[in-house]
Amino acid sequence: MLKKSGVLAFVLVFLLVPFLSVQSVNADEVVIGSKEFTEQLILGQITIRILEEHGIPVRDETNLGGTLVLREAQEIGEVDLCWEYTGTALITHLGYAEAITDPEECYQVVKEEDYERFNLVWLSYAPMNNTYTIMMRKSVSEEMGIETISDLAEAINEGREAPSPGSWQFASNHEYSIRDDGYPGLTEHYGFHFDGVQIMDLGITYAALRDGDVALAMGFATDGRIEAFGLVNLEDDKFYHPVYNAAPVIRAEVLEQYPEIEEILAPIAEKLDTPTMSRLNGMVDIEGYEPDEVAEIWLQEEGFID
Amino acid sequence: MLNRILKFLIVPILLVGMGIGVVIYVVENPTDSMVARMLTYDFIISSMEKHLLMVFVSMLGAIAVGVPVGIMLSRPSFYYVGKVIENVVNVGQTVPSLAILALFFTFLGLGFNTAVFALWLYSILPILRNTFAGIMSVQPEVVESAKGMGMSPWRVLSKIELPIAYPIIIAGIRTAIVINVGTATLATFIGAGGLGDMIVTGISVRREMVTFTGAALSALLAILLDYIIGRIEKNLVRWS
Numbered sequence: 332m333l334k335k336s337g338v339l340a341f342v343l344v345f346l347l348v349p350f351l352s353v354q355s356v357n358a359d360e361v362v363i364g365s366k367e368f369t370e371q372l373i374l375g376q377i378t379i380r381i382l383e384e385h386g387i388p389v390r391d392e393t394n395l396g397g398t399l400v401l402r403e404a405q406e407i408g409e410v411d412l413c414w415e416y417t418g419t420a421l422i423t424h425l426g427y428a429e430a431i432t433d434p435e436e437c438y439q440v441v442k443e444e445d446y447e448r449f450n451l452v453w454l455s456y457a458p459m460n461n462t463y464t465i466m467m468r469k470s471v472s473e474e475m476g477i478e479t480i481s482d483l484a485e486a487i488n489e490g491r492e493a494p495s496p497g498s499w500q501f502a503s504n505h506e507y508s509i510r511d512d513g514y515p516g517l518t519e520h521y522g523f524h525f526d527g528v529q530i531m532d533l534g535i536t537y538a539a540l541r542d543g544d545v546a547l548a549m550g551f552a553t554d555g556r557i558e559a560f561g562l563v564n565l566e567d568d569k570f571y572h573p574v575y576n577a578a579p580v581i582r583a584e585v586l587e588q589y590p591e592i593e594e595i596l597a598p599i600a601e602k603l604d605t606p607t608m609s610r611l612n613g614m615v616d617i618e619g620y621e622p623d624e625v626a627e628i629w630l631q632e633e634g635f636i637d
Numbered sequence: 638m639l640n641r642i643l644k645f646l647i648v649p650i651l652l653v654g655m656g657i658g659v660v661i662y663v664v665e666n667p668t669d670s671m672v673a674r675m676l677t678y679d680f681i682i683s684s685m686e687k688h689l690l691m692v693f694v695s696m697l698g699a700i701a702v703g704v705p706v707g708i709m710l711s712r713p714s715f716y717y718v719g720k721v722i723e724n725v726v727n728v729g730q731t732v733p734s735l736a737i738l739a740l741f742f743t744f745l746g747l748g749f750n751t752a753v754f755a756l757w758l759y760s761i762l763p764i765l766r767n768t769f770a771g772i773m774s775v776q777p778e779v780v781e782s783a784k785g786m787g788m789s790p791w792r793v794l795s796k797i798e799l800p801i802a803y804p805i806i807i808a809g810i811r812t813a814i815v816i817n818v819g820t821a822t823l824a825t826f827i828g829a830g831g832l833g834d835m836i837v838t839g840i841s842v843r844r845e846m847v848t849f850t851g852a853a854l855s856a857l858l859a860i861l862l863d864y865i866i867g868r869i870e871k872n873l874v875r876w877s
Contacts, residue, residue, distance in 0.1 A: 397841070398841070399840060399841070399843055422842070423842055423843050424843075426669075428669055428670050428671060502828065504841075505825070505834070505837045505838040505840075505841045505842075506838070506841040506842055508838060509671055509674060509675045509838050509842055509844075509847075510671065510842060511670065511671060515674055529747070529748070529828040529830075530825060530828060530830065530834050530838070531747065531825070531826060531827055531828035532826040532827070535742070535747070535826075535827065535828075539746075539747050539828065542746065542747075544746055544747040544748070544828075545747075
């Protein structure tokens, strides 16, 4: 009998553990989330640091698995605040098939619909545009005189000899290879074809291009490795790629509880333009700083904290 | 005889039929334009081809190395070497497969060859281990009496040890091939293509149908290959 009740108690404790752990979380904390790449980690740390400065309790849940995981976490309320890109929300979360190329229009559509459907509030967006970019090795670009995507289209259509690996191989991540505002539309918009597309993880497209495994690669315009690896962004002279402005997205209930967050983050977003963001990304990817150190340094430089 | 072949074929035909059904359904009923662009017959077939090629090349290589090395290690003079290698192999198996791919990517670069190499390395382990364990499981008395009958070591191996260990060796190959088909979906991260292209792309743009197609085909492929090898062991090829 004693044995039986012992087992029962044991089982009960196990059943209760999840509830106990939930209760130990401070309900007033603002949970800050981010995706898994450098820029997101920096944005997350900037947010954490500045909210702490204003006396708002925060919990660090940055570096989640990716766009999708972060979004699900926010939809179910496990994450309160994170930075999302207007273009990503439009296509991936709200399911639009067509991209919107005007930054303000894109932001307004996302802001309105995300609030109505998911009760998520988009705070004012940063001028930084982490859009897709088509990259080439700088040496090749200079040698062949290719500076814009139009130049590239012309070179390919004229049948000029491709640089290493000897054909116009293009490295793309999974998302870009299928998105309407990605590779399929790009070749249509500029009227050319690559010899082949190699789908791979985003993190290795830069190195694959540097090492000559591909002739061209896609990447993100604000990535610090473009400069460091001797790569160059081809100018999108026919304005194909839509803008991806980053903005803080917060759950409406949390914003009601801490309405001052809007005022705190607005001037920060305003200062984050594309050159600033690439510099901060480079500090982590190349110089080896930690994201929280970069956040601290930048906030001090700009005078947001002492 | 005909009856036996029919019985053997019924499950593979069913599995292949399911695969074809899934492909036709998703290509003909895409949920939106993005799904339609990715899920074409050409793309699915070429992904499947790349996937199969990766699996076959790496599995053939793994069998060609795993079985002979396993046999070699089971020889009495290699006993302690065998024990050491068996433990190394066991530890090696605990390294996550994605880590193995990522590791070799830094040495070997991008694409198909690296993926095949990593898959090969990862598949050797269960085959080698099972070959070794299978032969070691043969009762020493049986081997002793075979020797007593005047059999040469080579004949003891081919007539006594291998036939007894055969089902265990095949079980190792089956384990390896199921792991291999699944692990090959990770090759997409290093630009080697295969069914992983669909799985990861679908996840990244949140189009479940694309992910489902890749995952379903990969699962069906694993079941099919496992079944075929199992049947070959039971019905078609007997150790004579």
